[in-house]
Amino acid sequence: MVTLQDIADKVGVSRTTVSNVLHGNTKRVSKQTMDKISKILEQEGYVPNMGSLIMTKNSSRIIGLTLGSSTFHHMHALQTPFISEFLSKLQLEAESHGYYVMIISGKEVSSVVDIASRWNIDGLILFAFSEEKYRLLTQKLNKSMVLIDYYPSKGFFHYNVGIDDYSGGYLIGDYLYNNNHKSALFIAETKKDSDYQRWLGFKDAQEQNGEICTSYRYNILNPHLSDVKSYYQTNLEKFIEARALAFSSDYRAMEAMQNLFQLGVNIPDDISITGFDDSLYCKFARPALTTIKQNVRLKAQLAFSQLLKIINNELITEASIHSPVELVIRNSVKPY
Amino acid sequence: MVTLQDIADKVGVSRTTVSNVLHGNTKRVSKQTMDKISKILEQEGYVPNMGSLIMTKNSSRIIGLTLGSSTFHHMHALQTPFISEFLSKLQLEAESHGYYVMIISGKEVSSVVDIASRWNIDGLILFAFSEEKYRLLTQKLNKSMVLIDYYPSKGFFHYNVGIDDYSGGYLIGDYLYNNNHKSALFIAETKKDSDYQRWLGFKDAQEQNGEICTSYRYNILNPHLSDVKSYYQTNLEKFIEARALAFSSDYRAMEAMQNLFQLGVNIPDDISITGFDDSLYCKFARPALTTIKQNVRLKAQLAFSQLLKIINNELITEASIHSPVELVIRNSVKPY
DNA sequence: CTGAAAGCGCTTACAG
DNA sequence: CTGAAAGCGCTTACAG
Numbered sequence: 001m002v003t004l005q006d007i008a009d010k011v012g013v014s015r016t017t018v019s020n021v022l023h024g025n026t027k028r029v030s031k032q033t034m035d036k037i038s039k040i041l042e043q044e045g046y047v048p049n050m051g052s053l054i055m056t057k058n059s060s061r062i063i064g065l066t067l068g069s070s071t072f073h074h075m076h077a078l079q080t081p082f083i084s085e086f087l088s089k090l091q092l093e094a095e096s097h098g099y100y101v102m103i104i105s106g107k108e109v110s111s112v113v114d115i116a117s118r119w120n121i122d123g124l125i126l127f128a129f130s131e132e133k134y135r136l137l138t139q140k141l142n143k144s145m146v147l148i149d150y151y152p153s154k155g156f157f158h159y160n161v162g163i164d165d166y167s168g169g170y171l172i173g174d175y176l177y178n179n180n181h182k183s184a185l186f187i188a189e190t191k192k193d194s195d196y197q198r199w200l201g202f203k204d205a206q207e208q209n210g211e212i213c214t215s216y217r218y219n220i221l222n223p224h225l226s227d228v229k230s231y232y233q234t235n236l237e238k239f240i241e242a243r244a245l246a247f248s249s250d251y252r253a254m255e256a257m258q259n260l261f262q263l264g265v266n267i268p269d270d271i272s273i274t275g276f277d278d279s280l281y282c283k284f285a286r287p288a289l290t291t292i293k294q295n296v297r298l299k300a301q302l303a304f305s306q307l308l309k310i311i312n313n314e315l316i317t318e319a320s321i322h323s324p325v326e327l328v329i330r331n332s333v334k335p336y
Numbered sequence: 337m338v339t340l341q342d343i344a345d346k347v348g349v350s351r352t353t354v355s356n357v358l359h360g361n362t363k364r365v366s367k368q369t370m371d372k373i374s375k376i377l378e379q380e381g382y383v384p385n386m387g388s389l390i391m392t393k394n395s396s397r398i399i400g401l402t403l404g405s406s407t408f409h410h411m412h413a414l415q416t417p418f419i420s421e422f423l424s425k426l427q428l429e430a431e432s433h434g435y436y437v438m439i440i441s442g443k444e445v446s447s448v449v450d451i452a453s454r455w456n457i458d459g460l461i462l463f464a465f466s467e468e469k470y471r472l473l474t475q476k477l478n479k480s481m482v483l484i485d486y487y488p489s490k491g492f493f494h495y496n497v498g499i500d501d502y503s504g505g506y507l508i509g510d511y512l513y514n515n516n517h518k519s520a521l522f523i524a525e526t527k528k529d530s531d532y533q534r535w536l537g538f539k540d541a542q543e544q545n546g547e548i549c550t551s552y553r554y555n556i557l558n559p560h561l562s563d564v565k566s567y568y569q570t571n572l573e574k575f576i577e578a579r580a581l582a583f584s585s586d587y588r589a590m591e592a593m594q595n596l597f598q599l600g601v602n603i604p605d606d607i608s609i610t611g612f613d614d615s616l617y618c619k620f621a622r623p624a625l626t627t628i629k630q631n632v633r634l635k636a637q638l639a640f641s642q643l644l645k646i647i648n649n650e651l652i653t654e655a656s657i658h659s660p661v662e663l664v665i666r667n668s669v670k671p672y
Numbered sequence: 673c674t675g676a677a678a679g680c681g682c683t684t685a686c687a688g
Numbered sequence: 689c690t691g692a693a694a695g696c697g698c699t700t701a702c703a704g
Contacts, residue, residue: 001453001456001681003680003681003682004681004682004683005681005682013690013691014690014691014692015681015682015683015691016683016684016690016691016692017689017690017691019682019683019684020690023683027689028689028690029689029690030689030690033689033690047450047453047454048454048681048682049390049391049454049456049680049681049682050387050390050396050454050455050456051386051387051388051389051390051391051396051456051680051681051682052387052390052391052680052681052682052683052696053387053681053682053683054385054386054387054388054390054696054697055385055387055388055391055680055681055682055683055695055696055697055698056681056682056683056684056695056696057682057683057696058696060386060387062438067424081417083420084419084420084423087420087439088403088439091439091440091441092441095440095441095447095451100438100451100455101438101439102398102436102437102438102439103423103424103427103437103438103439104427104431105427105428105431111431114383115431115436117337117383118383118384118385118386119386119436120337120385120386120387251616251617254617254620255620257620257622258619258620258622258624261622279617280587280617281587281590281615281616281617281618281620282617283594284590284591284593284594284617284621285620285621285622286593286594286597286621286622288594337697339696339697339698340697340698340699341697341698349674349675350674350675350676351675351697351698351699352674352675352676352699352700353673353674353675355698355699355700356673356674359699363673364673364674365673365674366673366674369673369674384697384698385696385697385698387696387697387698388680388696388697388698388699389697389698389699390680390681391679391680391681391682391696391697391698391699392679392680392697392698392699392700393680393698393699394680
């Protein structure tokens with residue numbers, strides 16, 4: 001490892017001077033010295049030691065990426081296509097701004113606090129944190145944080161970057177409505193957060209001509225249900241009567257297609273189905289799944305730039321940003 | 337941030353002593369002082385500053401995770417289910433051993449070198465690096481490294497953790513053979529590395545009773561092919577004649593199922609299909625995909641422990657380790 | 673058993 | 689325009 005001192009010795013100046021050219025303090029160094037130092041710097045492939053920088057700058061330029069719950073939409077959090085894509089885009093974005101991303105397990109709040117303090121992390125991006133955990137975290141750790149896809153209870157201040165879940169739900173509800181599916185059911189794993197917003201959009205779309213969409217149409221599929229098959233068996237009649245099922249995730253939609261198929265249901269002839277996320281594989285479902293797609297790259301960029309603003313104490317006009325969403329029409333819906 | 341000095345002041349000792357209890361040098365400190373210091377340490381929630389540790393210990397305890405090519409099996413590397421699962425398991429493993437994982441974009445070798453030096457990274461885990469890039473990297477960066485799923489040319493020393501690709505291929509070839517598919521075709525994106533090993537296993541299984549499996553049966557599906565549909569159109573006759581297609585990835589297998597279905601082919605009645613990887617969604621394919629599953633958690637653990645050994649200069653008995661693989665039988669193969 | 677001191681690689685007032 | 693010096697938080701010989 002070549003140090004500043006090494007460079008200084010080589011050129012025959014003090015390390016103060018080398019440091020000055022490193023930071024572009026051109027007024028403090030003569031053109032001549034500058035050039036000489038720049039040349040050697042380049043030649044020796046000098047890179048600063050981050051350990052040293054952490055100490056002197058009191059900042060590490062590390063962004064922590066933390067997953068609050070290890071599972072998310074019934075699979076390992078990092079395995080959900082969208083989270084891993086987010087991570088890769090975030091890392092690119094960070095790297096191009098001279099930041100680094102460290103993965104921190106969010107299982108224990110205390111260990112997030114420990115690691116974030118230890119590393120003097122500049123900011124944190126949080127996935128799938130419950131409100132309780134988030135509160136605890138903010139209490140114990142005073143760092144810039146941005147939450148992803150978060151819908152906290154009212155009056156609870158936080159920064160958030162999400163997608164327009166409501167519009168996603170609306171697009172689906174509207175699309176089904178226009179295909180004459182006016183008593184479609186909405187199926188999600190919870191009654192809160194993203195799921196609930198999607199439902200709201202769905203409901204409004206279904207009610208657009210004065211129709212009524214009661215909460216009877218909001219169905220819960222327990223994420224811990226071991227016997228999904230019997231769930232479909234039990235509800236078969238109800239589902240066939242509804243003629244259309246709008247799921248809050250691709251995974252559940254595809255799972256439904258499989259189970260219903262086994263029960264002799266023809267999709268989309270008997271029942272139309274929609275998903276949410278546009279996972280890599282859902283174009284291969286049979287029939288290919290109609291779903292909602294989000295712009296993950298944009299989301300990662302928004303999250304990073306928002307976090308940067310918080311870190312730098314810049315003015316933030318909106319504490320909660322939502323990236324747009326679009327309907328991807330494939331073949332899992334048939335006009336009724 | 338509470339520092340060692342703060343603690344020392346509070347207790348009324350020198351920071352040397354505090355440091356000693358921190359490191360369990362029990363013989364150098366009286367029981368009494370020890371207890372007092374431990375108590376305050378706990379009470380104040382002391383955590384060391386990693387910046388400082390990097391400097392004094394000349395080690396950061398950071399493991400870099402680097403993706404050599406941004407795409408992998410035609411999707412973004414971090415998006416392949418197995419890489420993201422690997423990452424999450426690796427992070428757990430690292431955290432439990434007091435290590436940290438930083439994501440480093442592997443697009444440019446020079447930036448890997450830069451970041452790894454800057455952070456004084458302890459070791460690197462490398463995905464999807466070409467041999468050329470890996471050589472360049474080792475030339476410029478003297479760090480402990482473990483490659484994942486790597487098959488370099490002969491005589492090129494390196495540490496590798498992979499899966500038993502050969503056995504995976506064999507299991508598939510054997511399973512097809514036993515279902516009377518003795519002229520099945522193997523389809524992959526390349527003729528090297530994992531793909532080639534899988535082919536070798538496949539071939540050996542198909543040749544088990546003296547039959548011959550010529551390279552005619554090794555088909556390449558160009559990963560950059562834009563018009564996959566016409567690929568299947570063109571080869572339809574050949575594929576129907578073969579009656580079984582063994583793919584080197586689930587993605588391609590599912591894609592094939594979709595395209596063949598559109599061409600009026602019945603799967604598995606007309607053509608049997610197998611995949612490789614056991615992606616989250618392939619149980620939802622229709623028919624559900626028979627494929628090879630690997631133990632990603634074990635792989636992550638092996639990779640980490642191997643890297644740790646290299647870092648600590650421990651004796652390593654095997655430079656290349658392979659985790660086992662298993663056949664997951666679903667419904668995409670029909671006895672011929 | 674305890675602590676003073678040097679050193680890790682850098683930045684940043686400050687003096688000249 | 690240039691550099692000596694203090695300081696960031698820790699560890700580690702070493703002296704007592």
